[in-house]
Amino acid sequence: MTDAELSAWLASEAGKLLLDLQQSGALEGKALGDEGDHIANAFLCRALRENRPDDALLSEEEKDSASRLSAHRVWIVDPLDGTREYSEKRSDWAVHVALAVDGKAVAGAVALP
Numbered sequence: 001m002t003d004a005e006l007s008a009w010l011a012s013e014a015g016k017l018l019l020d021l022q023q024s025g026a027l028e029g030k031a032l033g034d035e036g037d038h039i040a041n042a043f044l045c046r047a048l049r050e051n052r053p054d055d056a057l058l059s060e061e062e063k064d065s066a067s068r069l070s071a072h073r074v075w076i077v078d079p080l081d082g083t084r085e086y087s088e089k090r091s092d093w094a095v096h097v098a099l100a101v102d103g104k105a106v107a108g109a110v111a112l113p
Contacts, residue, residue, distance in 0.1 A: 001051070003107040007097040010047055014040040014079060014095045015113035022089060033080070033087030037061050040079035040095060048075050055099075074100045 001009070018036050021027070027035055041061035048057055056071035058064060060078045068074050075097070080086055082093030098108035 003052075003099050004109075006051055007099060007107045008109040010044055010077075011095045011097045011109040011111035013047075014043050014097075015111035017043055018080060018086065018093075018095070019113045022086060029087055032089075033083040036086050037080045037083055041077075044077050044079050044095075044097065048077075072102060076100060 018040055021036055021039060022032065038061070041059055045057060045059060045062065048055065052073070052075065055073040055075055056065070056068035058068055058074055058076045077098070078094075078096040080093060081096055082090075085091075086093040093113075095111040095113070096108070097110075099106055
């Protein structure tokens with residue numbers, strides 16, 4: 001799978017997980033947004049570590065590591081952009097997945113589930 005294909009797949013799958021949670025009715029308000037951030041981030045981090053184990057990762061929901069600053073390849077993710085909108089069960093939220101190589105964006109995808 002190419003990096004572009006992987007980024008598209010990751011964003012789409014995370015979006016599906018988020019839609020399932022949002023539509024389940026199990027959580028409301030802030031709890032829904034917090035859980036959405038958590039499950040999307042966990043999925044993306046796990047999938048990237050499995051599919052691109054040698055690459056660095058920067059996630060809005062993870063503690064940053066200075067080691068990524070010297071990494072050749074860095075995945076940059078925002079597992080749930082628009083947490084407030086998501087928690088309000090609106091549709092204007094997204095999942096962002098991108099890859100930078102030597103500081104330049106080379107692949108990326110945005111899912112608008």
